[in-house]
Amino acid sequence: MSLPALAVDNYLPYMPDVTRCETSLRELNLMWRLIESTARMVCPQEAQAILPTIAATRAGFDRLESELVRSLVAEKIDHVMAGLDTRAGYVIDIVVRNLYERTADVGFLATDRVLCEFVAGLARDVEAVRARLLSYRRKYTVYDEILLLDPEGNVLVQTDPAHAVEGTQDPLLEQALASDGYVQIFRPTDLRPGLGASLIYAQRMLHPTTRQPVGVLCLVFGFEAEMAGIFRSHGDPAGRSIMLLLDGQARVIASSDEHWIARGAQVPVNPDRAPRLLLHAGREYLVCTRRAEGYQGYLGPEGWQGQVMVPVDLAFARDEGSALEALEPNTVAGLLSHARSFSPPLYEVIRATESIRRVVWNGQVVTAGGDVDRQRLKTILDQISETGARSNTLFAQSVRDLYDTVLASGLQRVGFVAHLAVDLLDRNLYERADDCRWWAMTPELRTILAQDTPQPSAVETITGILRYIHSLYTVYTRLFVYDRSGRIVAHSHDGGDDGLVGRRVDDATLQAVLALPDEQHYHVSPFQVEPWTDGRPTYTYHAAIRHPEDDRVVGGIGIVFHAERELLAMLRGAIGQRPDARAYLTDRQGRVIASTDPATPVGAVLAAAGPWLALPNGATASRVIEHEGHYALLGVSASAGYREFKTSDGYRDDVLAFVIETLGPVRRACTRAGATARDGWGHAAARGGREYATFYLGDDLLALDAACVREAVPAERMTASPPQGHPALVGLLPPTDNTAVRHFIWVYDLGRLLGLHLPPESALQGRQIILIEHDGQTAGLLVDELHAVPEFGADEIIPAPFGGAARRLIEQLIRARGGELLIPVVDTQRLFAALRRDAPAVSAA
Numbered sequence: 001m002s003l004p005a006l007a008v009d010n011y012l013p014y015m016p017d018v019t020r021c022e023t024s025l026r027e028l029n030l031m032w033r034l035i036e037s038t039a040r041m042v043c044p045q046e047a048q049a050i051l052p053t054i055a056a057t058r059a060g061f062d063r064l065e066s067e068l069v070r071s072l073v074a075e076k077i078d079h080v081m082a083g084l085d086t087r088a089g090y091v092i093d094i095v096v097r098n099l100y101e102r103t104a105d106v107g108f109l110a111t112d113r114v115l116c117e118f119v120a121g122l123a124r125d126v127e128a129v130r131a132r133l134l135s136y137r138r139k140y141t142v143y144d145e146i147l148l149l150d151p152e153g154n155v156l157v158q159t160d161p162a163h164a165v166e167g168t169q170d171p172l173l174e175q176a177l178a179s180d181g182y183v184q185i186f187r188p189t190d191l192r193p194g195l196g197a198s199l200i201y202a203q204r205m206l207h208p209t210t211r212q213p214v215g216v217l218c219l220v221f222g223f224e225a226e227m228a229g230i231f232r233s234h235g236d237p238a239g240r241s242i243m244l245l246l247d248g249q250a251r252v253i254a255s256s257d258e259h260w261i262a263r264g265a266q267v268p269v270n271p272d273r274a275p276r277l278l279l280h281a282g283r284e285y286l287v288c289t290r291r292a293e294g295y296q297g298y299l300g301p302e303g304w305q306g307q308v309m310v311p312v313d314l315a316f317a318r319d320e321g322s323a324l325e326a327l328e329p330n331t332v333a334g335l336l337s338h339a340r341s342f343s344p345p346l347y348e349v350i351r352a353t354e355s356i357r358r359v360v361w362n363g364q365v366v367t368a369g370g371d372v373d374r375q376r377l378k379t380i381l382d383q384i385s386e387t388g389a390r391s392n393t394l395f396a397q398s399v400r401d402l403y404d405t406v407l408a409s410g411l412q413r414v415g416f417v418a419h420l421a422v423d424l425l426d427r428n429l430y431e432r433a434d435d436c437r438w439w440a441m442t443p444e445l446r447t448i449l450a451q452d453t454p455q456p457s458a459v460e461t462i463t464g465i466l467r468y469i470h471s472l473y474t475v476y477t478r479l480f481v482y483d484r485s486g487r488i489v490a491h492s493h494d495g496g497d498d499g500l501v502g503r504r505v506d507d508a509t510l511q512a513v514l515a516l517p518d519e520q521h522y523h524v525s526p527f528q529v530e531p532w533t534d535g536r537p538t539y540t541y542h543a544a545i546r547h548p549e550d551d552r553v554v555g556g557i558g559i560v561f562h563a564e565r566e567l568l569a570m571l572r573g574a575i576g577q578r579p580d581a582r583a584y585l586t587d588r589q590g591r592v593i594a595s596t597d598p599a600t601p602v603g604a605v606l607a608a609a610g611p612w613l614a615l616p617n618g619a620t621a622s623r624v625i626e627h628e629g630h631y632a633l634l635g636v637s638a639s640a641g642y643r644e645f646k647t648s649d650g651y652r653d654d655v656l657a658f659v660i661e662t663l664g665p666v667r668r669a670c671t672r673a674g675a676t677a678r679d680g681w682g683h684a685a686a687r688g689g690r691e692y693a694t695f696y697l698g699d700d701l702l703a704l705d706a707a708c709v710r711e712a713v714p715a716e717r718m719t720a721s722p723p724q725g726h727p728a729l730v731g732l733l734p735p736t737d738n739t740a741v742r743h744f745i746w747v748y749d750l751g752r753l754l755g756l757h758l759p760p761e762s763a764l765q766g767r768q769i770i771l772i773e774h775d776g777q778t779a780g781l782l783v784d785e786l787h788a789v790p791e792f793g794a795d796e797i798i799p800a801p802f803g804g805a806a807r808r809l810i811e812q813l814i815r816a817r818g819g820e821l822l823i824p825v826v827d828t829q830r831l832f833a834a835l836r837r838d839a840p841a842v843s844a845a
Contacts, residue, residue, distance in 0.1 A: 248303020
């Protein structure tokens, strides 16, 4: 993301940590300028070898002063905008999924035979019809009102006596009568006087015989209660941002806080979700606006959008506590090693720190020996080392602060996504519980199953009804009806006639259905494979079909949820396009019921689920974990039900949603010897001491006689060598300005020469090449990291014991820190002899 300079200045007042970093960078930049100037004036000859590197480091700070601050601002804005974008999508997508079900409901209920006969004047029992509508509303509790209208707009029946109306002049009536499908409106209407804008789904009703329009069915959706539930469940718990639902003119039609931004307010929108500040009511906001992606082709009411807004002065506020502080130090170190992946600009900062260390190391190599003139350069190097340490502290804190922001944002995101996934599940399955109970009340099904032996024509009638329902409700694999003995008499034939008719439901299911006390109750099978599920595990929802006269159970209906397709679509929709994210739904035993991860299919046990299987219903948690050899963000949420579903209707089936987003391979913290003693070794010159250039290979600290070392250069400067020649040969170092490299130099992997079994590492980032010289020949040694150039007295040098793969290259050991640490010294003469030998001899060394 590229931000104009003026935009960066606008954000800085709200980012105190970035402002502190900017101030420190300026101070350090000045220090580097002073160091360079001092070195040129005080010891120009002695500093000649390192002045180019000092100049390059200082120039790097010039660049960092602007680019780092710019990048920090951009990263912080990116993470805020990503969070806003996610939640703006939730607002509109949850609404659209819910309203899609309403389009199916109104289409099916408008064909209900009992209702159609009444509206056509073929039946007169108003109270029976009202009771039927009330029964429907008790099951589909998302509706505030249901009305039946005649063609003139007179209200024939309604279910809400508290808001009784006699008729309507609303254009909705004419639109519905003229339309083959549903009509939806959201505005004030005389059907709901004094109640503001109403969301109504209307569809014409046809005469059972003539098929002419005889009236209109209106379903009034409980819009305010639904939006309040969405905002309560998915809103910002810290209260810093506001969630809105907007119409096509950017007017607020629902707000998570009406005291903040009220309904009817016109707000600025940001449909491209670019980072920009927008003004509303005298306050600047970051804004994300999302239109519906659609569900089953349905996009919701025209122009509707989800939006989340956060004032810029609150956008970058940090919650108390730190994501990194909650982790083990080893995990923190491993995570921070992935700085390049989460923030390339900050990775360059880390590289600058390496450059400083190399300046000091090279300078110490140059000043090796007791030359008095070189003491002035040593003073300069001490200042470089001190300034480098300050720079390193600043950069380390910058990296840590930003990664803390990244982690906090990521943890919040995976928690949100897990909560969304399980919420979508509960909302979807709520509809299934409603469907099975209502369809069990279909008059034809009740009448036919009340017969002792249904005739073939009656069975065809049932089949036709099931096929029609299935055409409207596409989330099912099949629907089937069975008699009181459990024998299946008809099904919707989705997938073909596979011999299901005549089979019996299992006795446990049959007994559960026969025991249902009334039409409000239902039974759900466990998530499993059954004869009617086409070999796939899923839920089957059952309801009792009752005798039309005395409510005796005469059979049942089973509706088979297409779990494989629908649950996978929910999970994929929840995680979006994040390539490193995987989502799962599991039961309380950790068994997977849906997964976007081919490696953990349905039926497997999710290994990461163990610690969370007892998570309380409705709770959401997120953590950093190690999963399958990677650091990962884990979000988990336990189902809480929706409305009365799983809360007060007697049905319990806890499901947990897991979202796992990988961050990078696990890297163990450094266990290198001497890692804590870089600056703690005293000088031994007064005892006839000698200086050694120390460095790391893997976790091992080794040394070279500093008198044989020319300098160290970054390994990235090396070009690959042809796959031939010496087995330790890894590349070629070309001539480089401002270094001691004046001709091509072969580079060898010192680890291979010593026979060390180091983990394979193809990347060169952060590694170093030490240039060594002997008898007029120069070679490069690839090592992992530079350490220091300390002095050791003659009494601290001991012979190396006989044996070991590296014996021919190592004759001496340094007893550092009073013998607590032994440092192998690579013998330069033997090393060059090994490089001159033919390949077999070197391999054996």
